[in-house]
Amino acid sequence: MDSSDITTLEELKSYLYSAMQLEHATLPPYLVALYSIKPGTNLDATQIIRVVAVEEMLHLTFAANLLNAIGGEPDLTVPGFVPNFPTYLPDGEQEFLVHLAPFSRQTIENFLQIERPSLAPSGVNKLVARREHGPFLHLGTHPRQTTMRYYSIGDFYKAIEDGLVYLEGEAQKQGKTIFTGDAGRQITSQYYYSGGGHLHPVTDLATAVTAIRLVIEQGEGQTATIYDSQKELAHYYRFDQLIHGRYYRSGDAIEHPTGEPVSVDWDAAYPVKTDVKLADIPAGSELHQAAAAFNQAYARFLAEITEAYNGKPHKLMEAVAHMFEFRNAMTVLIRNPLPGSNGLYAGPTFEVSPEAAGAPQAGAESLEVVA
Amino acid sequence: MTAREESFVALSVLLTGYDSVHLLGTGMAEQYLAILDSILPTGMVDDLLAAYQRLPQGPQREPAAAATILGDAKLGPVARNLIVLWYCGSWTQLPAAWRATYGAAPQDTTHAVSADAYQAGLQWLAAGAHPAGAKAQGYGAWALGPEGR
Amino acid sequence: MSQLEPFLAFSAEVTAFPIVELQGTGQAESYLQTVEDIVGTQRLDRLLVLYQSLPLATREDIRQARADRLRRDIFGSDELGPIARNIIKLWYSGTWYELPSAWTEAYGPAPQDVTFVVAPSSYVEGLLWTAIGAHPAGAKAPGYASWQWPPHIPPFAGDPAATPR
């Protein structure tokens, strides 16, 4: 048995929690880059980043469905769920930091690192030694072996898939199943905003495995092809189109897109201060208040999603509507000059503390509209 | 006061937003009920009062009044006329469609009911003023700020 | 850039949107430019200097005095009032409205003074929509089914409905 193997249900649950954390962690960087683009410019880039971000939301929801299916309780309000940027994510070969940064070539390259397709060579232990990184959060690490990490996100998910197969197999032998979760807690495509038919409930091993494979495919892609099984371009290649300035077409080879040109204007973005913190904004200023209010609202949003993932799936629709409101709040912050920063602009800081979220249960109520 | 008159005043309270003390204080209640009786077809005033009696209590009362009295094709125009009667002391001819459907009394013309009714109009009270040409507030009172309602 | 700060301060007071939100539209410079191009820098200067000379509102009574002065000296001015009103409309709708003919006769026509949407993005950034808890038709969509819930109308400082007078 490999040291990466999952052998208990609790272990599986903690893996799935990490998966949710991982999927969520990519959202803030994508959104900051997306909304830093000046309106009316970079139409292609806007579409590309937006679609990827939406799919990360889908993956997050899949992870929640998986966790719910085996009787877990997704909780996005746990302290530390939202990383403190910059943060580390695992990748295949080398370490890199993920930043909250404006749209730029460098930022897109950063995104390519995040989505880089890679699986550990066969026969190699998928866990590799982890270097010490100071205070930064580590995602994709082994829940039990904190000094180790997965070779790639793909390996991380593969471990989950293996764990599911193994544990369900064991359970079946005893006439039981690990899929004991309440089916009513599953989020279906009815409640998920975009892409009809993509999201399906997880109720047994088959649906669980389908879900995991979709996440892997949509995200990092498989090494052999740039399209996933739904004939969609994997995230890595979507971003790659911006670097190459050309769309991929069916049949194109990796790194050689031959489709229509993609026009990118790297300068048409607000120069948001990278990894901006509340502390960078003059205390007491309107801007500070607005940034703090955003964090607070974001924390409430996570609380609302948590509620949706815990038996009130219809709440997701409302949460999504609130997410659209964040878009507006984010663009407001991004277009405000940051005082004393030589022409840089502010942005959302995503510093979400339990205090910012208010009392844990008060989340949904406090979102009551003011009419 | 008869039960019917009491019911009429209670309906008027609902319609005008003034309490019964104010309404009875105008001294016009009996006269207004008589006007309704004289202009409307037989039984319609009682229909109106019955509709009022059927209203639920609580927060649904106003919406129900809006729907079943003011929103009713037959009773709505009558109720609105009654409000104007209280506020302005004048009767407004009912809408042509109403007259055609429910029958028009010869007295159903737009007219000021009486000199008393003019002076009793609630509109002046609402404005924090006095009927033009009557109930003057006294020399120089106009230089002070208004006391509304 | 020198004019931007007072322009924003004035705009914030007359639109009842904080500067952060005005900046957040990304339109501040182009609106300032629009106003300057049409009415001239000097005239806008005069408006902003006059604005800056208003008494600071620290107490309730002075607040009223300030509002009265703003109304009398700027909105009540033949020359500056139409500009001030146009600045409000600019922020709220992204549209520059042609100045009244009486103004043009008195202070001279400007060739650019026609009713126009400053830019497609200024339509999208109109504060009108934010104020009413909606979104510009055709942009910033609030998401599927969002329309079935009551609107989220953002609270704002000085709302007469929140602080009965």
Place this chain on the structure above:
Amino acid sequence: MTSDTPFDAVIVGAGVAGALIAKQLTGAGLRVLLLEAGPGTSQSFNGYSRHLQQFYGATSKSAESPWPPAAAAPQPDSSDLRNNNGYFVQRGPDLYGSTYTRTWGGSTLHWLGVSLRMLPEDFRMHSRHGVGRDWPLGYNDLAPFYARAEHELGVSADVADQRYHGVSFAEDYDYPMQRVPLSYSDRVLGAAVDGMTVWFDHESFDLKVRSYPAARNSIPRGAYQPVGAVDLHDDGSSNPPLLGGRCQGNTSCTPICPVQAKYNAGKSLAQADRRYLTMLVQAVASKILVDPANGGVQGIEYKRYQDPASTRFTTAVAKGRVYILTAHAVENARLMLASGLTGPRGQVGQTLMDHPALYAWGLAPLAIGAFRGPQSSAGIEDLRGGAFRARHAAFRFDIGNDGWRSTTGAPDSTVSEAVMSQRLFGTALRDQLANLLSRQVRMSLAIEQLPDPANAVTVDPQYLDALGNPRPVISYHIDDYTKAGMVAASGVARALFRRAGVQDFSESGNGSWFPSVYYQGREFHYHGMGHFSGTHAMGDDPQQSVIDPDQRAWQHHNLFLAGSGSFPTMGTSNPTLTLAALALRTADHLVATLQQ
């Protein structure tokens, strides 16, 4: 001069001019016959109270509502304008928007009581501004008579407020009573408006909301005794007034002051010496009988009716040494023309003027207590004079205390809109009315009009009244001078509302039934101010005027035409005080000549 008739003077019309002359002449022991076309129901307190009840019970509370005409003495009504089928035969092109009252006391029964003096420059429009014509008299000639008229009418004002545009007063003069206090809404508006500067060309005007002289009783100065309500009886007895010593704020000057704190001509008539005064009411003068040889008047034929509802009458002739027509600017001209007397070069009836007026109305930001106080207690007078009058009309503003009553028919219309259209009821209705009614603001913008011979009263035998007297036929248009004044005035009103934060509803008058004129692509709805004048203008030149400065007809040595018809121009003053001053001046002349 010896007397071969029982009367020294026959006066036609018991309005303010007739009343003042009658009072002066009888005071001098001269015998006066006063003919009044309308009924005398307003003489007694009870009769007056019945008029008040009539007003309370009227469906439309128009200016004429308490004063319905007798069948034999019809009068114009403001509702006639809706379909142009009333007493006036209006030939246009524009509609003449004013009305008057033919009853004992005349139009002072329903006037507002504004008693402004004319500006010195108003008397010299041609010399000063190159438009209109000059008066044969100047401000200084009239000033003593103004003072006396102010005393007769009982005008409340402070001299300190009234010195502007060259208006001057004798050194120790002040009005008989203190000014009427400004209403709360005047003060709120004043706080916003005062210090506002308006530029016309290169001339600047600082605006101020100021109290105007009002013929309404307030707090007397010194020994002045205000005159209250009239109570005359048929037997000639009269009771001391019980009411009307002071304005109570009935907000009803027009159409009727319930307590008669506001001056009406009856008050002067009640003071006439009854020993020398004979009053005939329901006596409609129908023809002036003239000696064709010398133009002298030999008598005035009149038709007397017994029942105001009937048109049965008897005809008689009144004779006196002199004849004084004080019937009204229109009625004087009409009677002359009906008698075939057209004046020098046919000027009788010509140069009819009014103050076409615009309304500006809106909602104040806070409750200002509309519908309280005298109907109006302040105005803006600063644009009554100035060099701009060479190019466009001057104007003055009256600030109303009666909400939108004149403009929309509030408060009834506000109630009706809320109930019938907006379908409100209960507390929501009450809240809305409380909120809207108390914030209503209205101003009248009265615009000067120049004398134009084409604007005229004429008669036409095909248009007769029930007694067979010809009805007034009116040709009228509003010229560019006045229209340009409308543009200026509405611009000032708009600016003023802006400073005061008043929500402007004036534009919503576009569906209004008030007549309208078009100018520079804009539509202006206007109404009349009841300021009829110019129909028998005075002058120094017997060829260029109908009467001399004593109001004596150039062509008829014993005929006087008194009233605002005598004005060569009218500036922006409400005409009553000036016509009262002229009447007193003529009375002096008559006393002096008749006592010889």
Place this chain on the structure above:
Amino acid sequence: MISSIKKTSLAEIKARLEQHPIEAVIVGTGISGAIIANELTKAGKNVLLLEAGPGTNLTLQGYNEFLSNFYGATSKDNQAPYPVNPNASMPRSTNLRKLQPGETDSATYMVQSGPYVTDTNYTRVYGGTTMHWEAKTPRMLPEDFKSQTLFGQGVDWPLGYDDLEEFYQVAEREIGVSADVEDQSYLGVTFPKDYVYPMKGLPLSYLDQQVAKRLDGTEVELYGQRYPLKIRPFPQGRNGIPNDKYDRGQGYVPVGAVSNHQIEIGERCQGNTNCVPICPVQARYHSGKTLAKAFQRATGSIHLLVQAVASRVVIDPVSGRVTALEVKVYKDPKSSEHETVTIAATIFVLASNAIETPRLMLASGLRSSSGLIGRNLMDHSYLLSWATMPEICGTMRGTSVTGGIIDLRGGAFRRHQAAFSVDIHNDGWGWAVGSPYSDLTTLVDQYNLFGPELRRGLINRISSQLLLAFMIEVMPSESNRVTVDPQYTDQLGNMRPVVSFTVPEYTMRGAAYAREFARTVFARVGAADQSRYDPGDYGYVAYNGQGYAIRGGNHLAGTHVMGNDRNRSVVDTNQRSWDHPNLYLVGGGSMPTIGTANVTLTLAALCYRSARSMLDQLQ
């Protein structure tokens, strides 16, 4: 979906014409043309599509340019996104004016010869009027097909509801209709057992719910019968939540934005409140979605020629068959420079719309033996009534319309007066008075507000706006018509349509009742009526002493009516011309009456039916 639609150059077309004879030429890329093209290519037919517009919106960039035009337009009218093109002009409402009796106004593309001035319009771009349609897709009522028999009004259809039912289903699938059968089963409309719409119904807006709260269950009385009222959702050609029960449990896959590369938007409506004039994400159906399928499937056998304006239908005088179509192909919308080509084919399908199709026929001198070409022009008459709700209802959100009142679409009263369907507009008084801009200018310029009072004033004034749009039935009348007149031509020299229209008395009776009905509804929900009809309005119609501003509905129909009798109709039930056996005139023009259903779904159903007949003819 990724589409591989390409324009084909004129040179290529000419080259192809020599090698492969074209089986069907279709004029117009709106929904009728698209459906027929798709059906014919499914059967392997060789099709040429002609589009008068330049087709810039074939790409996402082009589509977004339309959106950007809209954002930047001062007037946000129906045609705001679509550039002026003098070679393929379209009606625009912005410069209409009231006509004096007997006057004709030729200042706009569609010549108005009165007496009523209509602001009805259609769009001459790739995708046709589905580019700006609102996408309401109610079926016609069974009684609508028999209005002469049942009510003594109009004419009966040669087909009945049952004949069309299966085609309604196909059309609902193609358009991608979101609705729930239980909401749409009323007044005799039936569905097969187990039928569900492809997607679930869109939720009612908060505004609808506030109205429904107080209105549902109340009744109105009309000619002795009582009609209970209810706020119901409309079926919408707009992506919602797919119904997994659709197609016997197969489910439904919505079609999102059509583009030449992956963009993945439009699989679900986002509530842009902008269905008209352009859906920013293409969640609302437009015919480009259908054409994308055709091109995807049959790249070689379908060709699209843009900037091609059909100018003459050429007839063999002996057989009456169409021998060719003359087409003016222009190089640049700004210039009249063009080349006239003659295109022969086996069958010809005119699918340009109920104004342009008769215009082309009449311009070709083809008046039809029944003389009915261009006559019986119908369009729904709209009467607007607007009011202020007693509380803030969040107006200006959601799709243009989510709910309304359909209870008076049918009933015995139709003997006396027109039926109507009522829309509750989620965009406030925009259609009536230009809200919210007019509210802003009134508050700032007239009410002299600024600062917090202004902001609160806007909230109170806009967020509680309620607008009821009454879509009133119009019956056919031969004097309501489209004609042509050689003195009125466009830049290419094609004759422009001349429209004469009188709002029929039957409709005005319905309008007068609609006004009363609106007052009743307002009274019941406690809304304050704010409606005013200006006698200076171009669409002002006086009726019985009252005046009403009547608006056009863009539901054009009747101008080449179908029937069983060749002397009283222009086309047969397959929309084939009685006079010209290889010519099809398709679209709303074939509809004998329109009832109170927005015409698109029904005309789409007719096109599916006709496609079968065309395939038979091409065998």
